[in-house]
Amino acid sequence: MELWYTEKQTENHGITSKITRTLHTEKSEFQDIAVIDTVEFGRMLTLDGLVMTTIRDEFVYHEMITHLALNTHANPKKVLVVGGGDGGAIREIIKHPAVEKATLVEIDGRVIEVSKQYLPEIAGALGDPKVEVLVDDGIKHLADKADTYDVICIDSTDPIGPAEGLFAADFYQSVYRSLKEDGIMVAQTESPFFNAGLITRVNKDISEIFPITRLYLAAIPTYPSGLWSFTMGSKKYDPLEVDETKIPEYPTKYYSPRIHKSVFALPKFVEDLIK
Amino acid sequence: MELWYTEKQTENHGITSKITRTLHTEKSEFQDIAVIDTVEFGRMLTLDGLVMTTIRDEFVYHEMITHLALNTHANPKKVLVVGGGDGGAIREIIKHPAVEKATLVEIDGRVIEVSKQYLPEIAGALGDPKVEVLVDDGIKHLADKADTYDVICIDSTDPIGPAEGLFAADFYQSVYRSLKEDGIMVAQTESPFFNAGLITRVNKDISEIFPITRLYLAAIPTYPSGLWSFTMGSKKYDPLEVDETKIPEYPTKYYSPRIHKSVFALPKFVEDLIK
Numbered sequence: 001m002e003l004w005y006t007e008k009q010t011e012n013h014g015i016t017s018k019i020t021r022t023l024h025t026e027k028s029e030f031q032d033i034a035v036i037d038t039v040e041f042g043r044m045l046t047l048d049g050l051v052m053t054t055i056r057d058e059f060v061y062h063e064m065i066t067h068l069a070l071n072t073h074a075n076p077k078k079v080l081v082v083g084g085g086d087g088g089a090i091r092e093i094i095k096h097p098a099v100e101k102a103t104l105v106e107i108d109g110r111v112i113e114v115s116k117q118y119l120p121e122i123a124g125a126l127g128d129p130k131v132e133v134l135v136d137d138g139i140k141h142l143a144d145k146a147d148t149y150d151v152i153c154i155d156s157t158d159p160i161g162p163a164e165g166l167f168a169a170d171f172y173q174s175v176y177r178s179l180k181e182d183g184i185m186v187a188q189t190e191s192p193f194f195n196a197g198l199i200t201r202v203n204k205d206i207s208e209i210f211p212i213t214r215l216y217l218a219a220i221p222t223y224p225s226g227l228w229s230f231t232m233g234s235k236k237y238d239p240l241e242v243d244e245t246k247i248p249e250y251p252t253k254y255y256s257p258r259i260h261k262s263v264f265a266l267p268k269f270v271e272d273l274i275k
Numbered sequence: 276m277e278l279w280y281t282e283k284q285t286e287n288h289g290i291t292s293k294i295t296r297t298l299h300t301e302k303s304e305f306q307d308i309a310v311i312d313t314v315e316f317g318r319m320l321t322l323d324g325l326v327m328t329t330i331r332d333e334f335v336y337h338e339m340i341t342h343l344a345l346n347t348h349a350n351p352k353k354v355l356v357v358g359g360g361d362g363g364a365i366r367e368i369i370k371h372p373a374v375e376k377a378t379l380v381e382i383d384g385r386v387i388e389v390s391k392q393y394l395p396e397i398a399g400a401l402g403d404p405k406v407e408v409l410v411d412d413g414i415k416h417l418a419d420k421a422d423t424y425d426v427i428c429i430d431s432t433d434p435i436g437p438a439e440g441l442f443a444a445d446f447y448q449s450v451y452r453s454l455k456e457d458g459i460m461v462a463q464t465e466s467p468f469f470n471a472g473l474i475t476r477v478n479k480d481i482s483e484i485f486p487i488t489r490l491y492l493a494a495i496p497t498y499p500s501g502l503w504s505f506t507m508g509s510k511k512y513d514p515l516e517v518d519e520t521k522i523p524e525y526p527t528k529y530y531s532p533r534i535h536k537s538v539f540a541l542p543k544f545v546e547d548l549i550k
Contacts, residue, residue, distance in 0.1 A: 006291060012314035018287040039287035057468070060542075193332070193496050219494055219502035219542070221468050226501015227494035254542040265537030267335075267494070267529040 005036055005044070007051055009224035010194055015051075017041060017222075023118055028110035030162045035118040041222055043119055045086060047111070047157055051222045053086050058122055061188070062088035063255040064218040064263075065230060069151045069184045070096050071247045071260060072232075072239040076150040077101070080178075082138035082166065084155030085111030087123035093153075094130050095250045102131050103149075107162055109135035139165050145178040152179060154187035159198060167198070169205040172233065176209050182236040185210070192217070192270045193225035203274040206233040214239055215274055216263040218254065229270070240264060280311055280319070282326055284499035285469055290326075292316060292497075298393055303385035305437045310393040316497055318394055320361060322386070322432055326497045328361050333397055336463070337363030338530040339493040339538075340505060344426045344459045345371050346522045346535060347507075347514040351425040352376070355453075357413035357441065359430030360386030362398035368428075369405050370525045377406050378424075382437055384410035414440050420453040427454060429462035434473060442473070444480040447508065451484050457511040460485070467492070467545045468500035478549040481508040489514055490549055491538040493529065504545070515539060 003021075008014040017038045024035040034046045042055030053061065066089050070076050077100045081089045085106035093102045104126065106112055112133065115123035126133055134141065138154075152175050156163035165171055166187070175185045189195075189202050199215070207213035210233030220228045232239060240261055247257035266274075278296075283289040292313045299310040309321045317330030328336065341364050345351050352375045356364045360381035368377045379401065381387055387408065390398035401408055409416065413429075427450050431438035440446055441462070450460045464470075464477050474490070482488035485508030495503045507514060515536055522532035541549075 010315055012293040013316070014291050016281060016289050016291045040285055041288070059544075217494070219492070219500075221500040221502070225494075225496040227496070253544045256543045256546070258546075259540045259542060262537035262540030265534045267534060268531045269334075269528045271531070271533075 024114055028108050030108040033110055033114050048161055054222050057221050058088050059253045060218050060220045062092050063252050065089050065153050065155055065186060065188055066092040067255040068239055069186045069232060072237045072242055073150055073184050078149050079151045080149045081153045081155050086115040086119060087126040089153050089155045090131055091125035094125055094128055105134045105136050105138045105141045107137050139171060142174045142178045147180055148178050150180055150183055152185045172206055172209050184234045186230055186232045189229045189231045191225040192227055192229055196273050199229055200273050202231050206231055210234055212238050214264055299389055303383050305383045308385055308389050323436055329497050332496050333363050334528045335493050335495045337367050338527050340364050340428050340430055340461060340463055341367040342530040343514055344461045347512045347517055348426055348459050353424050354426045355424045356428045356430050361390040361394060362401040364428050364430045365406055366400035369400055369403055380409045380411050380413045380416045382412050414446060417449045417453045422455055423453050425455055425458055427460045447481055447484050459509040461505055461507045464504045464506045466500040467502055467504055471548050474504055475548045477506055481506055485509055487513050489539055
């Protein structure tokens with residue numbers, strides 16, 4: 001018997017991947033959580049039937065939601081991840097020697113526990129002494145954290161379900177307040193091919209709050225269309241003014257100092273989304 | 276009744292897309308040719324069951340297999356496309372005013388005819404007076420064409436079936452001979468995620484023949500992994516030494532002067548393939 005997992009990434013298009021077995025399924029307070037073992041991408045975490053991460057291609061997303069901001073900020077000591085219960089963003093953040101404390105605020109504690117159990121390569125860093133793990137609503141967490149963080153990464157699920165509020169202008173205002181005077185935020189902002197309207201709207205919202213707004217892209221095979229966007233809002237530092245030759249080499253597989261600026265050079269149809 | 280087209284892009288992973296109807300199927304002398312109408316990507320041409328191009332995302336591939344080389348060459352008058360029977364590469368090539376003659380050499384005349392009938396947005400340029408269409412084997416065509424072309428684009432199918440010979444070192448030798456003294460070739464060279472070995476081998480072969488070899492990437496949703504590579508071999512001009520500010524704006528949707536150099540900045544795992 002052949003088992004295939006199929007995700008309808010849009011109403012009319014999706015990916016399909018052969019699996020060897022289902023390792024875990026549960027319905028948490030917030031969502032359906034599953035871990036399946038795929039032949040092509042290894043273990044895969046899905047939430048409400050959508051691929052969150054896989055062993056084989058997780059490096060792209062986790063490196064790209066973190067290192068751009070961290071290598072743009074002059075001294076990122078306190079870093080917050082909102083969402084990101086699998087721990088992959090945290091793993092990348094603590095590669096930076098400047099980081100003194102990395103805080104994870106994940107609304108669904110079960111995502112953290114399931115990731116620790118089934119995706120230890122990704123979640124392993126959650127036990128690091130520099131890491132603080134909070135099971136809480138990111139929106140609530142930021143409400144009383146004025147002037148606290150150097151970098152905030154919004155590592156959310158799609159803008160339906162529990163993460164909807166993480167794509168709202170009000171939330172970006174709250175993020176702005178919680179950042180120090182030279183702070184930087186970065187959010188995953190979906191696919192330019194399938195979520196053009198969202199990218200335009202988020203870019204507008206963030207640029208009305210932050211003096212510097214930058215969109216960049218990365219290639220993620222298991223995400224819709226394979227092309228993914230991230231939007232950065234910065235109070236002071238411009239990622240395009242970083243001296244790439246001074247960025248140290250970290251143990252990464254996608255990010256490197258040599259792509260730090262090039263990922264902001266956008267295909268014309270993506271440029272047009274944020275004009 | 277819902278109809279879905281599923282392509283196994285590897286043995287264990289693929290895409291699936293809802294279709295409204297099958298517009299055409301035939302078995303030509305060389306391969307199975309089909310045109311289906313998908314809801315997400317519009318009309319889609321498949322050869323031997325693999326997606327060649329779709330109305331919605333064809334712009335990426337066709338712009339990216341042509342404009343990089345054409346804007347690197349100082350004066351591309353005579354341009355050859357090997358394969359590319361859908362006509363999309365030719366459409367982009369004749370956007371360049373320097374081009375006096377664009378020749379298409381496609382082994383399967385039925386691909387040309389089917390594309391003209393069902394994909395006129397892509398194949399329409401094949402009727403342009405600057406365009407010469409030859410139904411012939413690209414390898415045979417080049418055999419007696421020493422010192423003839425300024426740019427040669429190898430717009431092939433995958434390296435199995437009719438296009439196998441277009442990925443061989445012997446063929447690249449022949450391409451070298453057929454280029455003028457400052458000529459440039461570019462070939463589509465599959466996905467860095469799924470065809471790593473091929474990219475490494477082709478890069479080595481081309482760099483043993485051409486003084487300048489450069490790999491670049493583009494995001495194509497309907498191609499395996501969504502990330503696609505192109506390998507350029509150049510006798511004289513280096514795409515990285517082009518003055519981007521002097522590249523004119525063409526009517527394109529993906530390529531722009533602003534990404535001309537950035538697409539050569541490679542994710543670390545891709546850099547590692549060609550070290």
